[in-house]
Amino acid sequence: MVDDLHKYLARLDLSMRETRSLICVGLDPVISKMPITDITKFNCEIINSTAEHVCAYKPNLAFYESMGIEGMQHLEATVKHIRTHAPHAIIIGDGKRGDIPSTSEAYAHAMFNQWGFDATTVNAYGGLESLQPFLEYGDKCVYIWCRSSNPGALEFQDLTIQHGNNKSIKLFERIALSASKTKAKAVIGIVAGASYPHELHDLRSQAPDMQILSPGIGAQGGDLKAVIQNGVDKAGRGLMINASRSILYSTQSSAKYGNAANLAVKTLKDDINKFLCENGFDW
């Protein structure tokens, strides 16, 4: 029994063990890339076809907001469908929100109470104090956007900061360090792009127990083997690997995209589990 395990971590652990999977599928619908035009129908088919192989889904709010209120209705229907058809799955609302505390309070309410996400991504530029309202939710997880997966990530995130006497540290490491020291009711995790395995290694070294959400596998070209080696904790867990485009858009066939998504996610899971095994971890 793991009575003292945080409720979110217990759910995540169960979900990963049930599916033997570290995979999170990003539900980022872009109509021009989709084989059908109905977002809800598309997402439901993707969910039904992938649920057995994934521990979490991550709708990125941008893609729903870009369709206005209709998009938000698709988001609502998608969350409902996950709850009924993939009840094991964690749902991460990817919004990278962050603002002064009175505004963060409203965002946290939106993410956790209105949309009912189990976790959300946030932006810590306003300081950890600015994120306090998110951190008050005792059964949730808050992933701080730490090292992003885009080519220009380094512009600010890699700036060198003085840290103690004669020591220096990069900004993204400084944020992770602050996150790892912050006491909170919610679990605090970080987002660290799979396209930068070296940085992932540094982050894991500095925060051995931190939950890491790592996007950038697939379309963004992250090296899966390096991500596993550098990203997992001492138990071979603590890492969620997100893939979006490579799962959602592996075919343009309206008859086959469900099967194609199933195959793509199964292949990715097998690859991940092979690398886990090579590093001495099993389910």
Add this chain to the structure above:
Amino acid sequence: MVDDLHKYLARLDLSMRETRSLICVGLDPVISKMPITDITKFNCEIINSTAEHVCAYKPNLAFYESMGIEGMQHLEATVKHIRTHAPHAIIIGDGKRGDIPSTSEAYAHAMFNQWGFDATTVNAYGGLESLQPFLEYGDKCVYIWCRSSNPGALEFQDLTIQHGNNKSIKLFERIALSASKTKAKAVIGIVAGASYPHELHDLRSQAPDMQILSPGIGAQGGDLKAVIQNGVDKAGRGLMINASRSILYSTQSSAKYGNAANLAVKTLKDDINKFLCENGFDW
């Protein structure tokens, strides 16, 4: 004639001159603070009561999202009301969005095409490259969240960065510097909290022509006189001063909140114009 003036700057200049006002009113509805419960009705009354004295409105998306889809419908109705009843006013969608480029593209589409905002606030943590899709909109303005108005702002924003030989600079200054050097079709501005006039001064020194959006007057206690002195450009413009709670919630009377908002915004405008005058600027 100012044929070569950017379309956004021309509109902003006209709006400021028509109203003789640097004020932006933040439309951040919180039902528990409101004298009535209908968000759209409340916003419409605030807009009707303040339009003559303000150059812009700034709905903060958090407060609408916290009410789910119904909230987004209130946002849509509010934007429509501003366009018909205060057509001079700039509308700034305050969302502090920021993500990798493919996601920023969706956010930019949401902000500029779906909601139809004239400007939006963004978060530059992903580097200027991550904001490129926002910067492609030639008739819009993108305000980068630079120095926030909350007490914990300094945690990361004030970290000291090496900058050239034997020189150092704070992170928020580094971001402003990068913003001021970036070529873009959109106007690039910055958000710098009124609660930190010293930092506002540093930012204005580094970027003499930058558009600055300064929240934090009123409920957050920013010093108006210092903000004017430190924030305006050489022409006494280039600064928009945002007030939200002090305008929206100056009374709990459902019969008088419109009049109260009118009075509050008129008083603020007179104070601003007095300080502008003391610094040698006039309309």
